Amino acid sequence: MLITPFDPWKSKLCTCPKKYSFSPYTGCSHACIYCYITSYIPNAFKVRLKKDLFRRLKKELHKVDTFISMSNSSDPYVPEERDFKVTRKCLRIFKENKIKVLIITKSDIVARDVDLLKDMMAAVSITITTLDNKKAAVIEPNAPSPLKRLKALEKLHRNGIPCSVRLDPIIPGINDEEIEEIVDAVSSYANHIVASTIKPRNDSIKRLKKVMNVEKYEWIRYGNSFYLPKDLRFDLLKRVEKACRKHGLSFAACREGYKFKAKSCDGSHLIETRVIKDK
Numbered sequence: 554m555l556i557t558p559f560d561p562w563k564s565k566l567c568t569c570p571k572k573y574s575f576s577p578y579t580g581c582s583h584a585c586i587y588c589y590i591t592s593y594i595p596n597a598f599k600v601r602l603k604k605d606l607f608r609r610l611k612k613e614l615h616k617v618d619t620f621i622s623m624s625n626s627s628d629p630y631v632p633e634e635r636d637f638k639v640t641r642k643c644l645r646i647f648k649e650n651k652i653k654v655l656i657i658t659k660s661d662i663v664a665r666d667v668d669l670l671k672d673m674m675a676a677v678s679i680t681i682t683t684l685d686n687k688k689a690a691v692i693e694p695n696a697p698s699p700l701k702r703l704k705a706l707e708k709l710h711r712n713g714i715p716c717s718v719r720l721d722p723i724i725p726g727i728n729d730e731e732i733e734e735i736v737d738a739v740s741s742y743a744n745h746i747v748a749s750t751i752k753p754r755n756d757s758i759k760r761l762k763k764v765m766n767v768e769k770y771e772w773i774r775y776g777n778s779f780y781l782p783k784d785l786r787f788d789l790l791k792r793v794e795k796a797c798r799k800h801g802l803s804f805a806a807c808r809e810g811y812k813f814k815a816k817s818c819d820g821s822h823l824i825e826t827r828v829i830k831d832k
C-alpha cells in the first residue's frame with residue numbers, strides 16, 4: 554500500500570488529526586543525524602523509487618477522506634527530486650483529483666512547484682532547526698542550507714501558499730539557544746510553528762553522541778523513543794510558545810503532552826484557509 558492511515562506507533566501523545574501518509578520515495582538522502590527512519594527502513598539514507606508508483610497511487614486515491622501528509626518517513630524533496638520530478642508528478646495527480654495535501658520538507662526544491670501548489674488545497678511545512686549553515690551541515694548533512702529554506706518559505710508565502718515551520722528537533726546544546734532567533738526569522742512568512750524536542754531511538758542516539766553530550770541527561774523511555782526530562786522539554790517549548798505569541802503566530806507541540814491552542818499541531822488547518830477558484 555502506498556497511502557496508509559497515519560499512525561505514529563500509536564503514541565498516546567500524538568495530537569495529529571486523521572490523515573494519510575504517502576512517501577513518493579523510499580529512504581531519504583538528507584541523512585539527518587537525528588533521524589530515526591534508520592530504525593525501521595533498511596538502507597534508510599539511500600533513496601529508491603517505488604515500483605509502478607503512479608498507477609498504484611491513482612488506484613489508492615479513493616481512500617483519502619481527509620488529506621495526505623507527504624512525507625512522514627522520507628522527504629518528498631530529496632536532492633534526487635530535482636531530476637526525477639516524481640513528487641511533482643504526484644502533486645499533479647493530487648491536483649487533478651482535488652486531494653488536499655500537507656507537504657513536510659527540509660528542501661527549497663518545494664518552491665519549484667509553486668505553480669502547482671498555487672491552485673491546490675495545499676499547505677507546506679518547512680523544517681528549520683538552525684540558522685547556522687555550519688551547524689546545519691553537521692546535523693542535516695545533505696539538506697539545503699537554512700538560508701535556502703528561508704528563501705523558499707518567502708517565495709511560497711509571496712505566492713499565497715500557507716506555510717508553517719517545524720522547529721523540530723530542538724537539541725539542547727545544539728540549537729536551543731537559537732529558538733527566539735529562528736521564530737523571528739520565519740515570522741513574516743509562516744502562520745504557524747510546531748516544535749518538538751529531540752526524541753532519539755536506539756540507533757539515532759548513537760549518531761547523536763557525535764554532536765551532543767547525551768550522557769548529561771536522564772532520558773525517559775516512551776515506546777521506542779527516549780525523551781528528555783519533562784521540565785527541560787517544557788521549558789524549551791514555553792520559549793517557542795512565547796516567541797510565537799510575540800509575533801502573533803499560532804503554536805503547537807509535537808508528541809510532547811504540552812497543551813496548545815492551535816487548530817492543529819501539524820499545520821494542516823492551514824489547508825482549509827485556501828480558496829481555490831475552479832478554472
Ligand code: SF4
Pocket residue numbers: 581582583584585587588589590625626627628659
Ligand atoms: S529529512 Fe527527515 S526523513 Fe530525511 S533524513 Fe532528515 S529527518 Fe530523516
